Amino acid sequence: MKHDTVPLHGAQEAEIRVPTRRALAKQQTRAKVLAAARRLFSEEGYEGATIRDIAAAAGMSTGAVFANFADKSDLFREIMLVDMASLAEVMREAAHRGRTVDDCLLKAFCAGYAFYKSQLPLARAAFSISWTPDQGPELRNMAPVLALHDLITEQLLAGVERGELSQEAEVKLRTQMLFDCYLANYPEAIFLGWSIDALQAKAKDQIRVILAGARRG
Structure with missing residues (x-):
């Protein structure tokens, strides 16, 4: 018996859309940067924590940090x-x-x-x-x-x-x-x-x- 399939549109399609590998990688990068920044802001204060130090603590380049945060x-x-x-x-x-x-x-x-x-x-x-x-x-x-x-x-x-x-x-x-x-x-x-x-x-x-x-x- 053949079953009809109903195409998904708009909000329905968005609800089941799976994040791409690139999007997941970006989320993980942001999470790592934020965790490193939180630790360094706590340890060094706002002025003492630099983007270079935050990037190093997150295990990535400064470019990767600036790709996610202004x-x-x-x-x-x-x-x-x-x-x-x-x-x-x-x-x-x-x-x-x-x-x-x-x-x-x-x-x-x-x-x-x-x-x-x-x-x-x-x-x-x-x-x-x-x-x-x-x-x-x-x-x-x-x-x-x-x-x-x-x-x-x-x-x-x-x-x-x-x-x-x-x-x-x-x-x-x-x-x-x-x-x-x-x-x-x-x-x-x-x-x-x-x-x-x-x-x-x-x-x-x-x-x-x-x-x-x-x-x-």
Whole structure:
């Protein structure tokens, strides 16, 4: 019995398209370069890690690196994009375990600090360029960073809905203040060796003070 065959078109064809050997090789090259760059940025800092060193650590030529990334800043941005996306997810999951607005925010902040506690050299490299005029604005406006703003806003709005915060809580302003405090605590962990407990105690006070004028009653 002969069966009719239905040709695949458009999205159906794209779904079953198998990557070519060349495409797979390119993916593997990018992965090797990113792994080598992550290690060297952690060990040498952003300025200390050169494209030549990254290429050597990845076991390839500088030409192979430039075939996949425009320059060193492009490499670092890619690493930060992956890290910040993971960070945003970790903080969101932590916030969902909280009960009150203060608790949700504190759990999210502490999850963020714990995320980078194991890779402080890389965080140090990120902070070294986060306020530079050429790369800083782009890093601060990456989608995962903006997602952290959204996460704080969501927790404040949930606090309003639960009746913990007043309807006139000035959510936008307090979101920015809380986010600024969250970031401001990182240098104490990175450069002064503060423990998670110390960061948690400070963040708890910051959240309490910032939300003090927004509480109902």
